[in-house]
Amino acid sequence: MTAPPRMEYRPPPITPPSESVALSKRTADLLQTLRLVWQASPYHSSVFALTSLLGSTLPAANLYVGKLLLNEIAKAAGGGVTYQSLLLLLGVQVGLVVLGSLLSTVQNASQQLLGDSLQHGVSRQILDKASGLSVEAFENAETYDKLQQAYREVGSRPLGVATQLVGLAGAAVTLASVGALLASLGLWVLPLVLLASLPGVIISNRFGVAGYQMLRRQTHDARVQNYLGSLLTSDTLVKEVRLFGFEPYLLKRWREYYLGFRVQLETLVRRRSAWGFAASLGSALLIGLASALVLRRAAAGQITVGDFSIFVLGISQIQSTVAGLLNGVSGIYQNLLYMRNLFDFLELPDRDLSAGEVWQGDIDTIEFQNVGFRYPLTDRDVLRGVNFTVRRGEALALVGENGAGKTTLVKLLTRLFEPTGGRILLNGQDAARFSPRSVQQQMSIIFQDFGQYQMSARENVAIAEVSRLGDAAGVERAVEQAGAAYVDSLPQGLDTPLGRLFQGGRQLSGGQWQRLALARLYFRAASVLVFDEPTAALDARAEFETIEALRAEAGDRITLIISHRFSTVRLADKIIVLEGGVIVESGSHEELLALQGKYAALYDLQARGYAASEPEAVASR
Numbered sequence: 001m002t003a004p005p006r007m008e009y010r011p012p013p014i015t016p017p018s019e020s021v022a023l024s025k026r027t028a029d030l031l032q033t034l035r036l037v038w039q040a041s042p043y044h045s046s047v048f049a050l051t052s053l054l055g056s057t058l059p060a061a062n063l064y065v066g067k068l069l070l071n072e073i074a075k076a077a078g079g080g081v082t083y084q085s086l087l088l089l090l091g092v093q094v095g096l097v098v099l100g101s102l103l104s105t106v107q108n109a110s111q112q113l114l115g116d117s118l119q120h121g122v123s124r125q126i127l128d129k130a131s132g133l134s135v136e137a138f139e140n141a142e143t144y145d146k147l148q149q150a151y152r153e154v155g156s157r158p159l160g161v162a163t164q165l166v167g168l169a170g171a172a173v174t175l176a177s178v179g180a181l182l183a184s185l186g187l188w189v190l191p192l193v194l195l196a197s198l199p200g201v202i203i204s205n206r207f208g209v210a211g212y213q214m215l216r217r218q219t220h221d222a223r224v225q226n227y228l229g230s231l232l233t234s235d236t237l238v239k240e241v242r243l244f245g246f247e248p249y250l251l252k253r254w255r256e257y258y259l260g261f262r263v264q265l266e267t268l269v270r271r272r273s274a275w276g277f278a279a280s281l282g283s284a285l286l287i288g289l290a291s292a293l294v295l296r297r298a299a300a301g302q303i304t305v306g307d308f309s310i311f312v313l314g315i316s317q318i319q320s321t322v323a324g325l326l327n328g329v330s331g332i333y334q335n336l337l338y339m340r341n342l343f344d345f346l347e348l349p350d351r352d353l354s355a356g357e358v359w360q361g362d363i364d365t366i367e368f369q370n371v372g373f374r375y376p377l378t379d380r381d382v383l384r385g386v387n388f389t390v391r392r393g394e395a396l397a398l399v400g401e402n403g404a405g406k407t408t409l410v411k412l413l414t415r416l417f418e419p420t421g422g423r424i425l426l427n428g429q430d431a432a433r434f435s436p437r438s439v440q441q442q443m444s445i446i447f448q449d450f451g452q453y454q455m456s457a458r459e460n461v462a463i464a465e466v467s468r469l470g471d472a473a474g475v476e477r478a479v480e481q482a483g484a485a486y487v488d489s490l491p492q493g494l495d496t497p498l499g500r501l502f503q504g505g506r507q508l509s510g511g512q513w514q515r516l517a518l519a520r521l522y523f524r525a526a527s528v529l530v531f532d533e534p535t536a537a538l539d540a541r542a543e544f545e546t547i548e549a550l551r552a553e554a555g556d557r558i559t560l561i562i563s564h565r566f567s568t569v570r571l572a573d574k575i576i577v578l579e580g581g582v583i584v585e586s587g588s589h590e591e592l593l594a595l596q597g598k599y600a601a602l603y604d605l606q607a608r609g610y611a612a613s614e615p616e617a618v619a620s621r
């Protein structure tokens with residue numbers, strides 16, 4: 001077994017993204033999002049919404065005061081207007097500017113704090129949910145995709161919806177107030193100005209959605225491309241990549257994906273530009289028409305200079321507000337797609353690991369009765385009719401070729417998955433009756449892809465039972481049992497930070513990490529110890545010694561060992577040979593050799609290999 005790679009390729013989602021959810025569902029999502037925003041911070045939500053709405057009335061107020069000022073100035077040419085009255089209007093205008101900047105300052109501050117609370121609140125919900133999901137959920141590519149996307153975009157999306165919604169309400173207020181001013185200039189002016197705003201916005205909106213959909217379609221390929229890039233930047237894989245020299249191959253594939261994306265982007269940009277140009281032509285014609293109508297009234301002396309200023313400034317105000325309004329709608333739509341993904345994830349059923357009776361005391365016997373198992377979303381049983389019993393003080397070894405089902409069997413025993421057929425009895429009682437959590441507390445395990453936690457050596461050991469993090473003697477004992485005495489020579493002993501991820505971390509060798517994982521196994525006071533081929537980085541002699549020590553340490557506990565090394569396997573009291581998910585032989589080492597079957601054949605094969613390469617290692621056993 002090699003050390004586990006950090007990056008993992010996962011297949012594409014099984015179902016397409018949920019873009020066709022009905023309008024009612026979208027409305028429900030919108031309400032749910034608002035609830036989320038409100039719950040994150042009722043105070044900042046209110047301040048943010050209030051300041052935004054108040055600020056939205058200011059453009060119309062500014063236009064109106066500007067109109068009054070211009071009219072007064074025009075009147076002043078004929079006399080009868082005092083300086084004071086002009087100053088008063090100027091004062092009002094300055095007051096509006098000050099009010100505007102005050103409102104936007106408060107609005108920005110509350111938006112930032114609301115965003116922070118939201119990000120924290122949603123991240124918390126995602127992490128809570130992830131903690132409650134079954135292992136099965138993580139092995140499902142669709143669920144895993146949802147989790148990744150939800151977590152990646154948690155900083156921007158929920159706040160995006162809140163900001164756009166408030167912006168939408170604000171735009172409606174501005175549109176209504178400025179629109180009322182424009183409407184006073186003639187029947188057709190407002191409709192024409194509104195119409196002129198539409199083409200550009202519709203085009204940008206349409207292509208915004210198209211761009212988003214393009215990115216969604218590219219999600220899977222982009223992940224493959226990212227994965228390829230990560231292979232070139234991975235610290236754990238650099239040795240293998242250099243040695244086999246497949247960098248050019250990776251780069252070529254990485255670039256092929258890029259070129260595929262580029263073609264799609266170019267098509268989109270070309271179409272968007274052409275339609276965008278046509279839209280601006282249409283807008284210019286409509287504005288020209290509206291201007292002609294207003295100028296006709298001006299020529300007839302029906303409108304003042306101030307009115308005309310409202311028309312000129314109002315056009316750009318209306319255009320930018322309509323653009324904001326429609327972009328807000330499409331932005332909300334896009335963000336709601338993300339929110340649906342988030343809600344889908346948050347609505348996934350939890351696996352309540354505490355549901356069921358609480359298991360008390362040691363596990364003295366484990367009995368598999370006709371156990372079968374099929375992974376979700378697959379159509380093949382990977383275990384069938386598995387029967388065996390193991391008792392206190394016994395060590396059971398599982399042997400079989402790659403893919404035979406050994407790890408799956410351990411996943412069932414440790415209640416990470418539940419059998420799809422048959423049952424597992426613990427001390428004669430159906431394990432399904434008991435809460436997985438309470439049963440798991442009786443088990444300690446070291447997996448083949450055990451964790452290398454970028455924390456201190458002490459934490460690497462004690463997280464097996466966090467309630468005993470302060471148990472210094474216990475940690476030291478576990479370290480000693482695991483033969484991980486090297487930690488004493490680390491700069492800060494057990495408190496040395498490990499791994500390369502963070503500053504000051506010490507990197508360990510594969511074998512050293514394994515010994516620490518072994519210490520973790522020993523640290524937990526459990527009545528069942530499981531070794532899922534953890535000794536890969538140890539040589540045959542070290543593995544033999546480790547397992548021999550384990551047998552001594554295990555005492556009267558139940559031990560389960562998965563190993564491909566027969567020198568280790570033979571130390572077990574009972575050996576089960578799995579083939580294609582079925583037990584084909586079982587018995588002690590001697591019994592199985594005498595049987596002259598599968599086990600004996602595999603044993604002979606390996607013994608011959610050792611005899612050729614490591615004669616003294618075999619001879620000494």
Ligand SMILES: Nc1ncnc2c1ncn2[C@@H]1O[C@H](COP(=O)(O)OP(=O)(O)OP(=O)(O)O)[C@@H](O)[C@H]1O
Binds near residue numbers: 402403406
């Ligand atoms: N999450 C999963 N979803 C679907 N199939 C799986 C999953 N994990 C394992 N399998 C399949 O189940 C079968 C048994 O796998 P398992 O990991 O139990 O084998 P193993 O005997 O432990 O192999 P190895 O010696 O290589 O570790 C294999 O065919 C494997 O492809």
